[in-house]
Amino acid sequence: MAQYQLIKFTLNGKPVEKYIDVRASLTDVLRNEFSLTSVKKGCEVGECGACNVLIDGECYNSCIFLGVWANGKNIRTLEGLLGSNGELSDIQQAFIDETAVQCGFCTPGFIMTAVEILESGKEYSEEELRKLLSGHLCRCTGYENILRAVTKTMKARLGK
Ligand code: FES
């Protein structure tokens, strides 16, 4: 029998609350209860990164994070990157400019990891960036362009 629990958290900058099934993953809560379909269901076992979201500033596989654990947290998804008039963020634009999107399934997850990288304010080498992005799988294999988009945005933010 399903059991429900009230959770309250911050979602893309706004306080929200919802009764959720205690067995639901954060992926399912975000997609089904909040219609945030940028959060993709890929492997659902923590292997591909398609479901990545930021939880208190750190990227997590939301498919292996229980929805009830979101209580009291600050959750951000790709939808939260848009400006007030729907303008794209610099990293989203860079993915377009560098043709780092093919089918697009892996893209939101990659971008959320990129946001964590960019918000660290650090400059990473190519090797370090490859490692930081290595938790993601792109079945279209567009890795080089993705790396270019992240590198370009990192350099632009650092004024290089
Ligand atoms: S769907 Fe979560 S890691 Fe693959």
Ligand code: FES
């Ligand atoms: S663009 Fe298709 S899976 Fe990455």
